[in-house]
Amino acid sequence: MWLPVPAAEVAGLPDPAATGLAYxxxxxxxxxxxxxxxxxxxxxxxxxxxxxxxxxxxxMTSLRVVQTLSAGIDHVTPGLGDVPPGVALCNARGVHEASTAELALALVLASLRDLPGFVRGQDREEWRAGFYPSLADRSVLIVGYGSIGAAIDDRLAPFECARVVRVARSARTTERGPVHALSDLPALLPDADVVILSTPLTEETHHLVDAGFLARMKDGALLVNVARGPVVDTKALLAETASGRLTAALDVTDPEPLPAGHPLWHAPGVLISPHVGGSTSAFMPRAKRLIADQLTRFTAGEPLRNVVLTTG
Incomplete structure (x- = not known):
């Protein structure tokens, strides 16, 4: 068992003496x-x-399980062709939802209320009074309605949004309302004041947010990306933010890490955080609980949680 955390620091791991396995x-x-x-x-x-x-x-010729500690699996899939058939790939569903949803809301509020501008004003001893956009009475579109998208939806509930619209790969119904298919996006984008991206990075979603997607967004709309950087075409986004038509809040970028001198750093109306959606005090305790639970299930021959795919 290869762990990125010392076994002594993970409570509840199966006893190696009883299982015959070593950490x-x-x-x-x-x-x-x-x-x-x-x-x-x-x-x-x-x-x-x-x-x-x-x-x-x-x-890893004896491999049976690959467990990520991230919600996404795009960093692992390029190597799956080298592993034996029958290997289960599991993600970290349940670890990152709360933290990533917190940051998504923080980025929305900071961008709408121009908190970066207030910080710059404080540095310059400027009193920047005035009226600023509110999240209340705004229409929000969540693109990518898995567990993180649902957690964002839960946290939007107290903010009195005019409407929350949900989009996923395929249409379905949830307790909070209908979820539209990705194919409905062209019709939904023009009505959204805030578009939040929480979709996994796949062939289907790579550059999903391209020039056409951005052109359909209404003037003054805010794009928030807590998904993966390549979901957005950076060149197309720079063109829209340079004109001042759209604003953006990005926890992920393409390229990433964003190098010094890249135009995104100083693009007007763009707020950047350094891919810290899941990197909070909540991460490690939840990650350790997931590791212990999955290894307990594995050694007991029970079904694993969060199986995304099985190699074959």
Missing amino acids: RFWDGGPEFPADPADCVFYVVPYMKGTEVAVRPLAA
């Missing part, structure tokens, strides 16, 4: 902790990128 700590360093061929359960190091995530996969 090995690997957080993405240059040296592997043991022979990858002996690994049956691989918990991927968190926020270390694709190169680290997939590095041991080709040599």
